[in-house]
Amino acid sequence: RKEVEQDPGPFNVPEGATVAFNCTYSNSASQSFFWYRQDCRKEPKLLMSVYSSGNEDGRFTAQLNRASQYISLLIRDSKLSDSATYLCVVNKPSGSARQLTFGSGTQLTVLP
Amino acid sequence: DAGITQSPRYKITETGRQVTLMCHQTWSHSYMFWYRQDLGHGLRLIYYSAAADITDKGEVPDGYVVSRSKTENFPLTLESATRSQTSVYFCASTTSGSEQYFGPGTRLTVT
Numbered sequence: 001r002k003e004v005e006q007d008p009g010p011f012n013v014p015e016g017a018t019v020a021f022n023c024t025y026s027n028s029a030s031q032s033f034f035w036y037r038q039d040c041r042k043e044p045k046l047l048m049s050v051y052s053s054g055n056e057d058g059r060f061t062a063q064l065n066r067a068s069q070y071i072s073l074l075i076r077d078s079k080l081s082d083s084a085t086y087l088c089v090v091n092k093p094s095g096s097a098r099q100l101t102f103g104s105g106t107q108l109t110v111l112p
Numbered sequence: 113d114a115g116i117t118q119s120p121r122y123k124i125t126e127t128g129r130q131v132t133l134m135c136h137q138t139w140s141h142s143y144m145f146w147y148r149q150d151l152g153h154g155l156r157l158i159y160y161s162a163a164a165d166i167t168d169k170g171e172v173p174d175g176y177v178v179s180r181s182k183t184e185n186f187p188l189t190l191e192s193a194t195r196s197q198t199s200v201y202f203c204a205s206t207t208s209g210s211e212q213y214f215g216p217g218t219r220l221t222v223t
Binding site for chain 1: 210
């Protein structure tokens, strides 16, 4: 089983749609969770951290379910500029080297 | 604010050759990382470093060597390049927090 699993998509949605991505992780000791965004042929960049109580940043809402080891990202009112690959990221709980484990990513295309 | 840079951005080399990918960051971050990204595998950690002169293996270290004599530099060397090492290589850094900042990547092709 992969440490972090995501539906690879692709998700093709019209502008203005709401889309949700899901992710599961295998290590119950993980403490830090993130969503990164990666545009085509570019480096990954942090989109948002995911907190236990859930958090929102504009049109983006992230939620964490520790019992199910499940993370989600909801994008409302999709824009063309949201087209990218979204990476679910979880810390490796062992050691202090700030290691992260990246999911393979979910590809989103927002259509005009 | 230069941030984190990688060079070269593109490299074509032949099987068996040694090649070094450079990574430089201007933030004085303690931690630095090398990843490779391939279709179907996502980002996989090759090596990481917690500080100057401290390095350790990641998930896929075979065929790679790293060094970190200065905090700001973290070169990655392929001692004898193989076709399976054709990939996009990303360097990243972080300080005490968990967010990692990535360089623009190096696209390496081994023929």
